[in-house]
Amino acid sequence: DGGITQSPKYLFRKEGQNVTLSCEQNLNHDAMYWYRQDPGQGLRLIYYSQIVNDFQKGDIAEGYSVSREKKESFPLTVTSAQKNPTAFYLCASSTSVNTEAFFGQGTRLTVV
Amino acid sequence: KNEVEQSPQNLTAQEGEFITINCSYSVGISALHWLQQHPGGGIVSLFMLSSGKKKHGRLIATINIQEKHSSLHITASHPRDSAVYICAVTAGNQFYFGTGTSLTVIP
Numbered sequence: 001d002g003g004i005t006q007s008p009k010y011l012f013r014k015e016g017q018n019v020t021l022s023c024e025q026n027l028n029h030d031a032m033y034w035y036r037q038d039p040g041q042g043l044r045l046i047y048y049s050q051i052v053n054d055f056q057k058g059d060i061a062e063g064y065s066v067s068r069e070k071k072e073s074f075p076l077t078v079t080s081a082q083k084n085p086t087a088f089y090l091c092a093s094s095t096s097v098n099t100e101a102f103f104g105q106g107t108r109l110t111v112v
Numbered sequence: 113k114n115e116v117e118q119s120p121q122n123l124t125a126q127e128g129e130f131i132t133i134n135c136s137y138s139v140g141i142s143a144l145h146w147l148q149q150h151p152g153g154g155i156v157s158l159f160m161l162s163s164g165k166k167k168h169g170r171l172i173a174t175i176n177i178q179e180k181h182s183s184l185h186i187t188a189s190h191p192r193d194s195a196v197y198i199c200a201v202t203a204g205n206q207f208y209f210g211t212g213t214s215l216t217v218i219p
Binding site (some may be wrong): 001012033035042043045048050058075088092099100102103104105106107108111 | 114116145147152153155156158160198200205206207208209210211212214
């Protein structure tokens with residue numbers, strides 16, 4: 001079945017460690033996005049990519065990095081420079097920004 | 113100020129009630145989306161619309177472009193409808209999201 005898969009669902013890391021969240025889609029979508037969700041706030045854009053080998057910073061890119069080496073994959077690295085990394089992270093993809101978006105199940109990251 | 117505002121923030125209804133969730137936006141948009149987020153966190157797209165009205169089962173979404181307003185209606189609500197409903201718009205090359213409406217339907 002086509003879809004978008006995030007892994008893992010839950011992730012625990014020690015403060016100061018980098019951690020990479022996986023996002024894979026088999027929908028042949030060009031555009032992929034990473035969002036962060038905090039209680040009481042709307043989804044905030046971290047990074048987005050409209051095509052392979054190209055990505056753009058979103059509103060809260062500081063402390064995060066991404067790569068888009070393959071159309072299907074858009075991993076997000078939360079670096080030690082991110083001051084408050086504990087959050088729920090959602091990956092999404094779409095054919096383009098003006099079409100329906102498909103979301104993954106999310107990864108809940110807890111930094112201790 | 114957020115580009116997308118939703119109301120109410122929280123809503124509790126009895127099973128069978130008709131429910132309305134409202135969304136207002138302040139930017140020029142190419143499309144508006146209604147999303148559903150269940151307690152586990154995953155998000156499902158319910159509707160994408162740029163004009164008029166769409167219906168899927170017990171769900172109805174409407175949009176008024178001139179007033180920059182959209183509503184999501186749920187008829188004959190059921191406990192399984194309990195979730196967070198999120199309004200989002202596409203403007204430029206980005207999505208903008210409301211903070212969500214948390215709906216609880218009591219049996």
